[in-house]
Amino acid sequence: MTRHLVGWSRPLRAHPRARGAAPIVIVVLCGVGSLAACSVFRGEPSRKGSLSFSHAKHAKEADCSDCHAGVEKSKGATRGVFIAAKHAACDKCHEQEVKDACEKCHRGIRAGVHFARPDRALRFPHDKHAKAKCAACHPADKEPGGLVPGHATCNTEACHRAAYKAARCEQCHRDLQRYRLKPVTLLAHGPGFARGHGTSARQNVRACAQCHDQTYCADCHAARTAAAPAAVLFPERVDRAFIHRGDYVSRHQVEARADSGTCYKCHGQRGCRACHALNGLATAPDRDLPGKVTRSTHPAGWMTGGSSDHHGRKARQDIARCASCHDQGARSNCVGCHRVGGMGGKPHPRGWDWRSKSSACLSQAACATCHVNGRGCK
Amino acid sequence: MRPAIAPLALLLALGSTPALAQSASVWGSSSTFLRGFVRPADSGVATYLPFFEQVELHGRRLGFEGLSVHAGLWGMVDLVDLQDRYRASGDVSTLYLEYRAPTEGRWRALRGLEIAGGRQFVALGPTILEQVDGGKLHYVHPSGLELGIFGGAPTGTRVAYQLWPTDEDRYNYGYSWLIGGRLGFINFGHMAAGITVVHRRYRGRVADNDLGLDLSYAPLSWLDVSASAVLSVEAMRAKEVKGGVSLQPLRALSFHLGYRYTSPDLYIPRTSIFAVFADSSFQEASIDARWQVTRALSLDADYGRRFYLARGGESTPDQSDGANRATLRATLRFGQSRDGRALAEVERVESPDNAANRVRLATSVPFWLLSRQFAVIADLDFFVLDEPIRETRTSFIASGYLAVPLVSSSKLRLLAGGSGGVTPLLDSAGSFLVRLVWDFEAPVADDGVQVQRGRLP
Numbered sequence: 001m002t003r004h005l006v007g008w009s010r011p012l013r014a015h016p017r018a019r020g021a022a023p024i025v026i027v028v029l030c031g032v033g034s035l036a037a038c039s040v041f042r043g044e045p046s047r048k049g050s051l052s053f054s055h056a057k058h059a060k061e062a063d064c065s066d067c068h069a070g071v072e073k074s075k076g077a078t079r080g081v082f083i084a085a086k087h088a089a090c091d092k093c094h095e096q097e098v099k100d101a102c103e104k105c106h107r108g109i110r111a112g113v114h115f116a117r118p119d120r121a122l123r124f125p126h127d128k129h130a131k132a133k134c135a136a137c138h139p140a141d142k143e144p145g146g147l148v149p150g151h152a153t154c155n156t157e158a159c160h161r162a163a164y165k166a167a168r169c170e171q172c173h174r175d176l177q178r179y180r181l182k183p184v185t186l187l188a189h190g191p192g193f194a195r196g197h198g199t200s201a202r203q204n205v206r207a208c209a210q211c212h213d214q215t216y217c218a219d220c221h222a223a224r225t226a227a228a229p230a231a232v233l234f235p236e237r238v239d240r241a242f243i244h245r246g247d248y249v250s251r252h253q254v255e256a257r258a259d260s261g262t263c264y265k266c267h268g269q270r271g272c273r274a275c276h277a278l279n280g281l282a283t284a285p286d287r288d289l290p291g292k293v294t295r296s297t298h299p300a301g302w303m304t305g306g307s308s309d310h311h312g313r314k315a316r317q318d319i320a321r322c323a324s325c326h327d328q329g330a331r332s333n334c335v336g337c338h339r340v341g342g343m344g345g346k347p348h349p350r351g352w353d354w355r356s357k358s359s360a361c362l363s364q365a366a367c368a369t370c371h372v373n374g375r376g377c378k
Numbered sequence: 379m380r381p382a383i384a385p386l387a388l389l390l391a392l393g394s395t396p397a398l399a400q401s402a403s404v405w406g407s408s409s410t411f412l413r414g415f416v417r418p419a420d421s422g423v424a425t426y427l428p429f430f431e432q433v434e435l436h437g438r439r440l441g442f443e444g445l446s447v448h449a450g451l452w453g454m455v456d457l458v459d460l461q462d463r464y465r466a467s468g469d470v471s472t473l474y475l476e477y478r479a480p481t482e483g484r485w486r487a488l489r490g491l492e493i494a495g496g497r498q499f500v501a502l503g504p505t506i507l508e509q510v511d512g513g514k515l516h517y518v519h520p521s522g523l524e525l526g527i528f529g530g531a532p533t534g535t536r537v538a539y540q541l542w543p544t545d546e547d548r549y550n551y552g553y554s555w556l557i558g559g560r561l562g563f564i565n566f567g568h569m570a571a572g573i574t575v576v577h578r579r580y581r582g583r584v585a586d587n588d589l590g591l592d593l594s595y596a597p598l599s600w601l602d603v604s605a606s607a608v609l610s611v612e613a614m615r616a617k618e619v620k621g622g623v624s625l626q627p628l629r630a631l632s633f634h635l636g637y638r639y640t641s642p643d644l645y646i647p648r649t650s651i652f653a654v655f656a657d658s659s660f661q662e663a664s665i666d667a668r669w670q671v672t673r674a675l676s677l678d679a680d681y682g683r684r685f686y687l688a689r690g691g692e693s694t695p696d697q698s699d700g701a702n703r704a705t706l707r708a709t710l711r712f713g714q715s716r717d718g719r720a721l722a723e724v725e726r727v728e729s730p731d732n733a734a735n736r737v738r739l740a741t742s743v744p745f746w747l748l749s750r751q752f753a754v755i756a757d758l759d760f761f762v763l764d765e766p767i768r769e770t771r772t773s774f775i776a777s778g779y780l781a782v783p784l785v786s787s788s789k790l791r792l793l794a795g796g797s798g799g800v801t802p803l804l805d806s807a808g809s810f811l812v813r814l815v816w817d818f819e820a821p822v823a824d825d826g827v828q829v830q831r832g833r834l835p
Contacts, residue, residue, distance in 0.1 A: 190624055191678055192634040192666030199606055199620060202501045203562070203570040203592055206492070206518065214472050214499050215434050215450040221499060222471040222509060225533055227430050227452040232413065235779050235811065236755050236793065238740035239709055239719045246738065246759025247773040247801040249417065254763070257729035258684070258701055259640075259660075 052105050055140040064134040066092070072130035077122050123172050194241035339370050405819040406435035406449075415809035423804060430454035444480045449473045474498040490518040500528040500558075508556060509533040522564050524572070529557035532578075553582035562592075570594045587612040600626040617641055634666040636682075659687040660700075674716070678707040686730065701728035713744045718753075736761035753781040755795065767802040775799035775807065789817045 058067075065071065067089045087098050090105075097104045129137070137149040154172070155161045189197075201208050201217075219230045220242065227233070231242035243255075256263045301307030302314075315322050315334075337344030409432045417424050432452040440447060453468035474496030479488035495513040512530010532554055556579070562572025574590035589609045596602035601624070608618045619639040626632040641659035664682035671677060685700045705725045712718040720741040727734050740757040757777040764771075779795030796810035 190626070190632045190634060190666075191668035192636065192664070192680055195666075195680075196620075196622060196634070196636065198501075198507060199592065199604060199622075200594070202507065203572065203594055204564060205501055205516070213436065213448050214474065215436075215448055217499055218450050218471045218509075221507065222450075225469040225471045225497075225509065227432055227454055227467075227469075227471075228411070228413070228428075232811065233409075233411070233432070233813075235757070235777065235795070236742050236753060236781055238742050238755065238757060239721050246736075246757075246775045247761070247799070247803075247807065250763075250767060250773050250802045251734050251736070251761060253767075254727055254729045254732050254734045257731065258703065258727055 055138075059135075059140040062093075064138075071126050071134075074126035077124040077126070335370060404435070404437045405817075406433065408433050408816045408818065410814040412812045413809070414811075416804060416807060418803040425458050427457040428454050429457055442477075444478045444485070446476050446478070447474070448476065470497055472497055472499075490520065492516045497533060500530070510556065518564060524560070524562045524564055526560040526562075528559070529555070531555050554580050556586075568596050584612060586610070588617065615641065630670040632668050634664075636662075636664040636666070638662045638664070641687075661685045661687065674711050676709050678705070678709070680705050701730060701733075703727045718742060718744050731765065733764040734761050735764075750783045752783070755779040755781065755793075757797075759799075763802065770802040773799070773801040775801070779811070789819075791815045791817075 091098050094104070137153050160171070218226070219233070229242070229244040230240075231245045234240070234242075252263075298311065299309045301309040302311050304310060334344070336342075338346065340346045410430075411432065412427075412429050414425070414427045417426065430452055431454075433450070435449040436446070437448075438446040449470070450472040451468070451470045453466075455466045474494050476492065476494040479485055479491040493513070493515050497509070497511050498514065499507060499509050500512070500514050501507045510528070510530035510532055512528065514526070514528040516524070516526045518524040556576060558574060558576035560572050560574040562570065562574075564570045571593045572591075574588075574592070576586055576588045576590070577584075578586040587610065589611055590606065591609075592604075592606040594602065594604040603621075603623050605621045606619070607616060609615070610617050616639065618641070620637065622634060622636040624632065624634045639659075639661045662682050662684045664680065666680040667678070669677045681702070681704045683700055683702050703726065705723065707721065707723045710720040712720070718741075720743075721738070723736075723738040723740075725734075725736040725738075727736075737760045738758065740755075742753055742755045744751050744753045746752070755778065757775075759773075759775045759777075761773050762771050763773075775797055776799055777795065777797035779793055781791060781793045784790040784792055791814070793813040793815070794811070796808065798806070798808045801807050
């Protein structure tokens, strides 16, 4: 049996043993999945703990440095000895509780403060901010929300407002992909954004990259290399403007004819032909689908002059539709019949000034189909 | 690399990702899919049962400040041997190494410089969005002046077996390539303008030789205008012209007025005989509106009218009349962190010889059970065609899924469900999907800030 394997660019014949590789591939895939699952279950415990701890109460009786010693020398937001508030630090005041009464601090998961995963994408050198008092940025009485400073704390006139207004986010944020931020002005995701976002993205790639890396773009735009349409991969994202939702296969002829150029930007006519050939809607090359019986999509009257469905009229109305199947070289396009002396007559349209096309005639493959070596060109 | 070995190598690469995840500053996800669906085929119905693994991987600060790597790749086998053919596939969607010069430290003189190499998208200027195996250099001077250069071979072949192999899928890397550049000015968030050139060759012949111009300007916080044009230098004609005005007269109300003229190159090789006959051209005027009724509820409406200028070199009465498209959409966001969604959508799309009227109702409802967040997803998609296909006008697909977190931290999530309905091409359509997603992350770095949530007891 003939099969078609594709390497980087060369067509190859499948080795007879290749069929036997299927079980191996499946086993490897299963193994990967199992390893992934095992890695999770035997991994380190979740960091999302629960702790009953009031900064406001402790701030009245202790200095910040009693627990967070060395923070003034820290080069990062939590780097170094900043998080020293472990059992050793608590022991000073709560020796008995640390030994015997865990529940005093460690409560049920739903009851306590949830320490979510840290945002490692923040640049914040504590040593450069050590001149300010801790409470200026960390007002303990506003726990839990106010304990971690937000934009209002950082973006004062004396500090970082200028950078904030200029949207120089990278001064503090290595990237913004973990935030649910809404862009402003030129980058706002307003009405019609899904349809017109390409213009903004091409103008200002860096701005998009603050929140989205290219794997996000690839969800929709990697049409030639994707495993499946985005609507299939992410069914939970019901609000995203994925194109191929629901019964798109039945609907695609309407949308493709309404704006064929949009389809071709991702799929090209290659995609049309591959799918149509697989489904028996177009002629397939012999070596691709051997022995395949195809049916014609052309209506009755396709070859009857004067018919409203005559192929010449239809081709002039929508040549792109023809090209989805028939642009496979000289053997499949019009010149098979439409050549000088052929049953279809000459292919040149009315007003075609061939004498002025001598250079194109020599270099264009379409012309060369009939005008071999420039024969007939002047 | 021998093509027969390529899929196994790819899968081994997928298997190694958990180990990579143990190094610092690495995160990503691994998704395992089992999917079943049917498609129309010459024999009536074709059944597909693909099983695939998809991995997304990101790494930052890999021993060098500003250096990062991003990858998205997958491998697939179809468990149904349709048409007695071996069906396995796989590919690398994205794989590039990127360097962004840091704003501080020894290399701060280079700030504004970005270099990327590998399989990536290049998108500079209005002319092109292309997935290439190549490189990109982008520099933005603090004054706002920017310079970009890109080049490479368009991505065309999968590294393994093809799902639907055809002659045209064998991309000729040796003679197909593109190169381009952009000179522009950016005042972040307020103004962007530039000029772009792109030269693309397909199998050795010139496929595109384009010049792009673009301008976006936001003089006021509630107003911005944008315009772009792509000119074919070779044919000395406009391929695409776009213009738009966005207005936000009220905080809750915004509009976008748009114009588009398109006369594409048919996206087929210029050597085609079809290029002799015609171009497909139309103009479109559109308006989009959004009313943010409440913080949770928004209403969107858009309308566009297309005027087909020429098809096949001649205007015909039925096409010059034009066609319409219109959509009304209501979106409700709800839940503890507003990750619940409910959506109702009505749409009409007209083409020159048919039209589709579509209604869609969809929701994703999160709920808490056993201290874990579950979700139920439901999606109803219904449309009616003006002109029947195979004597059928209507299509209805109903989908339902349940998302289950397998561990409390939601790092391992299972989603399972399916869909069913009737379509013009199939008397009964059905599908199912089982998806297991694992979000992995390197151990906590020591320079992050802890984000607190929840309440004190």
